[in-house]
Amino acid sequence: MTAELVRGQNHALPLTRLEIRVSAGTPVMAGATLGDEHGRVRGVEWVAHPGCPRLPGLKVSQQAAADHRIAVDLEALPAGAHRVTVLFALLPGIGGPARFGAVPAPFVAVTGLDGDEIATFTLTGLDVESAVSALELYRRQGGWKVRAVGQGYAAGLAEMLADQGLAEAAALAGAVHEALARGGVRSVVASPPRPRTPEDDRVRRAPGHRAPAAGPPGGPAPRDCPAPAPSPAPASVPLPPPASPAGAGPADDGRAPSTPGSAGPAPGPVGGPVDYAHPLRRRTPPAPPPAAPTARVARSEEAAPPVAGDATGWTMDERLYNQVRGMFEDLARAVAAYRSAADFAESRMSRELDRALSDPRDRMGSAGDRAREEARARRDELTSRAREVLDRDLGRLAAEAAVVEPALPAAYAGWDNAVWHAHRTPLEGPMALRLGDLHLPERADLRVPLLVRLPLERGIWVDSGRTGLEAAAVTDPDRLRRLAVESAVAHAARLLAVYPPGEFAVHVIDAAGAAAASLAPLVGAGVLAAPPAAGPGGVASVLARLTRRVDLVQMAARAGAADSLPPDLDTGEQLLVVNDFPHGFDDRAVTQLRYLADEGPAAGVHLLMVADRDDARAYGPVLDPLWRSLLRLTPVADSHLADPWVGHAWTYEPLTVPPGSGVLERVLAQVAAARRAGGR
Known part of the structure; x- marks a missing residue:
């Protein structure tokens, strides 16, 4: 067929x-x-x-x-x-x-x-x-x-x-x-x-x-x-789709993008309507299929049950990363096809009704009712057929997700995955990190991990404000700020846990000291590079230290003299967590922050901001490039991320530690023990 x-x-x-x-x-x-x-x-x-x-x-x-x-x-x-x-x-x-x-x-x-x-x-x-x-x-x-x-x-x-x-x-x-x-x-x-x-x-x-x-x-x-x-060997890490401004993550412009639908027929040339009939399209039911050809047949319709790691890549982590990306793309395109078919069915019903009821005399009485019923029946039939195809595709993806999720390594897994309970300090850094889950309204229980490549190609902004967020609008402002800081702490803890000891350091700026309770897991475990910086003096000190690091790494790279870096310079990846911006920041500090956001990733310095956009309105356009350069995440569910293939508005769900679980504290204690054993 x-x-x-x-x-x-x-x-x-x-x-x-x-x-x-x-x-x-x-x-x-x-x-x-x-x-x-x-x-x-x-x-x-x-x-x-x-x-x-x-x-x-x-x-x-x-x-x-x-x-x-x-x-x-x-x-x-x-x-x-x-x-x-x-x-x-x-x-x-x-x-x-x-x-x-x-x-x-x-x-x-x-x-x-x-x-x-x-x-x-x-x-x-x-x-x-x-x-x-x-x-x-x-x-x-x-x-x-x-x-x-x-x-x-x-x-x-x-x-x-x-x-x-x-x-x-x-x-x-x-x-x-x-x-x-x-x-x-x-x-x-x-x-x-x-x-x-x-x-x-x-x-x-x-x-x-x-x-x-x-x-x-x-x-x-x-x-x-x-x-x-000759075909070269596959790269050790896959490249993201070129349409994705976030590198390997979804696009984010602060607003829900338009979803492409199936447009109507294109206008025909001057002189008459366009004939859309095609000579290859069958008009009669097909005859029974002939004998199978001699070529080998790949029975994809009778595919075997899904297997975790069934994708390209040299290592299992690479294969799982590519498999998750494939599931993400398949889900995006399957829903796009359904929405396009549903839109087509709706527009076709409208055209049929316009033609059938163009004469005012046909709008009333049984003829008009019959025309409406027939048009709606054809619309419902087309939509139902599209939904059957979608349900079939979603069922296959759900079966694949059921076997992939338990097989994910710690960097790709949620906090409730058993891999975290058996987690051990790795010998090398991962290729990606999970920041949350994405889903579409057609099937909210089918969720795809949001994976971003490491090292981070751009910083992250955890939005603690209520503007433009449906779920945040009904959340208490103080609770929203606390959830935002806790989300940032969880991201920092995951980064510390998935890197080898000494290869990742976290710095914190909490100028007003408002996040002391939320930062307690990091401070209590002793995994921070230094105590959280407070006040304008602390802000200036941390920014000056990291800015110097970026300058030295850039100069060494240009001169081709990486061995000439000072012995006291930490060559591992650095993460700066900034809470309550712009409290404690003057114009010089804002300029340094923008410099770190633009030049830092290439030199191993990354930015994770917890901020409310409205709190920084006074800086006006000075900060606009900073906001646009960061990947915006939310501490509550929100539909603001777009995929790089068809541009759906995806609902982002942040990763949360299960209630009553001590997995976060156990992971941080393990990180601290590994650092002590390594002398750092």
Whole structure:
């Protein structure tokens, strides 16, 4: 049965040898890129285009045409390739249209070598875009899946390739367009397809009939096509998606982002409506499937039970990190597909009612009631089908989360995980740290760990204010401040516990002494670098010491003389916890704080602020860059974080120590004992 995908939806691939058919209604350049485990294209040798049509496991057309067939052999891809992105672009420089909004909605189908469709996708809602990433085939739990992407780019092919991490994007796009313009690659304008007839379907499905294929992928490349470089070993730590301003964490702009939906059909060209029918779409029920092909079949639909660590990576920590990131992305895209389908069903019902009730005489009486009932029934049917798909995907993710959560190392685990009770001082620092959990309203009990890469690429701001927070607005202000400090203490304790002794130090500024009770676990265990600094003098002393450290590390790095650092300089990672800002800060201290926020992470100095934005209004725009540079977290549940893929507003839940548990005190005591044993 063919899966008709909507933007963001994925579907398991039962075959590894495939054909991807593109029907654009106007001549386009079709190609494909290979991506590593992070989705990045490593070089031009990983791009198949008309000037370089053959790559291992891929073959694309050498012509610009309205219809394309791309051959894919997933088993023949290079070892480092984990993703295949199918893309196409308009050719405005040689007489074609300049935007997809002026042509029929492109249609893409993934088929087997026998021509039977596995999944289809109609790219509606395009307007000013001139290049599109249509589909991606990606590895997941030992099998392959196809995802409907539909991401358009107004700036064309160069922008699309650059978004996939290709450094030579502009040069490659220019070379492709130049070849097309000078006739090096012939532009073929396909004649309009004739209407599909039942006889066509009978011939296509007749026993023994095989659709003409694009030929086996691979083979010799043209003379000017770069040879694929040997696949390097995977990096020791995965790179975050390029769209995420937080590094490996979600985006945060202080407000809930808009959620992309499924837009209506693009406006057609002048002279008449656009025909959205596609010749490849079946109009009759499919015939029974033919005998299985000789290619090996990956039965992803009958996937084995999920396994913790079933992802790429050299170490188990790397595999679990990548698996959590994969779950995060799958959940984001699955919900995006459901919301898009629900929005489409609602808009379709509105259009049907507008047409049916356009005549005032039809709005009253049984005819109007019947039209409303039928439109609502079709809306409910579409929404119900989308919800069934969503529930299936969420069920699989819930099963995966159930086996992944108990297997997480301490740095990735919640305080209630048994791994903390058996925790021992590590020999090396972790690659990431869990700061909380994220969930969406479609299934609040399915939570994904919020992991950020270490060392921290930017500081953290724990918001102790009530402005803009729904849950905080009904919380007592004093209790909210206490919860914010306790949250910061828990983050600092986790960082101390997951680093080897002596490789991480925590400094605290509590200028007014208002957080003495909340800071007691850190102070009582003796794990702080020095007692909490109080008053303007204490603030100035701590800031001067850390600023000096950043200056010395930067000078040593520029001179290439790391051995020349003073012997009294602590070379471990440093965390500065600032409570009750701006109390005790003068203009010089504010400038130093901004300096640490901007330059500190690269020199091993990180900032964790507990503050209310309203308390610092007097500084005005002086502090705005500081707030924007920090990852904002909340001490209570709040929907202000966005994922880097589709931009959902996720509910963030801070990590809390179970009531009555002494796990935090035990962990800090272990950190203190390890430091004493190491002489620090």
